[in-house]
Amino acid sequence: MSTPEHGLAPADPTDSAAAGRLHASSPRLVICEHCDTVHRGHALAPGEAMRCVRCDALLARYHVLNADGMLALVLTALIVFLIANVWPVVTLGLGSQQSSTTLWGTIVMMWEQGAQLVAVVAAATLFFFPLNKMLMLGWVLFFAREGRRAPGFASIMKTLYYLQPWTMSEVFVLGAIVSIVKARAYFDVQPDPGIWAYGVLMLLITVFSGIDLRSLWDVTEDA
């Protein structure tokens, strides 16, 4: 290594092993993604957040949860997600007739009614992306508990990064509430277990959204 003193990783794959070690042992630099300003990173105290001096963007926040805690949260979310998808969300009644739906019932119905594009977007953002996100996170965290990187760690972390903005379960919950109110004018409306499970899922997602997954790169090492 020609310039070990500043502790930067060279963007040259042949040096990557040395770069990894160097990076871990030197004071960490944090670059603001919103304005490119360089900060010196430091350990955060409980409740502390680090903001960019130039553009005020959030750079890092203290987290109570370690890998164990996060794994517990992901497993809880997975169970709640299954409940939310198996049970119907709402049941409508009109006279003696009843009609209820699950998330998948909704997706299939949109497909059959000629709104295939909406069906695909809904299936992706409400089912496949959230499910994959939880499974991949669970896999990565399971290994991170012992400070190890799971098989496929790099590509999983990259996929998680790109999936990030495309999960919309929270919006679906609000959509269900609006639908209930709209339907209430004409039908007997009865909320089903699915909607409660979605509500809990919404809370779990909110807790998770505050966690910076990049820290997993710093707390793990290649096995």
Place this chain on the structure above:
Amino acid sequence: MTAPRAQELGIIGCHVCGLVCRAPASDDAACPRCGAALHRRRRNSIARTWALLVAAFILYIPANVLPIMRTVSLGDVDDNTIISGVVELWIKGSPSLAVIVFTASIVVPMTKFLVLGTLLASTQRHSRWALRQRARLYRAVEFIGYWSMLDVFVVALLTALVRFGFLSQVEPLPGVVFFGLTVVLTMFASMSFDPRLMWDLSDDD
């Protein structure tokens, strides 16, 4: 302002894993830690964002003009647009939810068009005007963007729920597809904008 910028120090941060690297000489370098492509700035950010934003705006017109949902009950056909749905919710259901739907379907997309358009234009003109506020606006737009999908999910749920044959039936109409596309495109637009470009000002700007 004295804080150094990565560009001046000849370093670059990986946008996926956050690793700080020495800026590579070539254009197609990859992050040594996670393998993601290293870019000093997002490629063709301004042109790409404009293109996506204009496309989203064009689709937003049929999304509002065309009805998004049809209600058929006892042979009575009633087509609703986004706005007439909000009005109906206000009158028959709950005004507070009407405000939420109005915000998600009209205010948020319009705000996105206006804010991203302003950010693009001011960045192209190397404007120093209200930089910190503009940075904050961009973060707000990124944060609220996907809530616009609300009305799409409402139509989907009502279509699946209201299935009482001749008595009552709900069907989706083309407006909802245009609206869903608008939301997806505005999300891509705000992702392709590179806020660092706002701060890339030389001394003679």
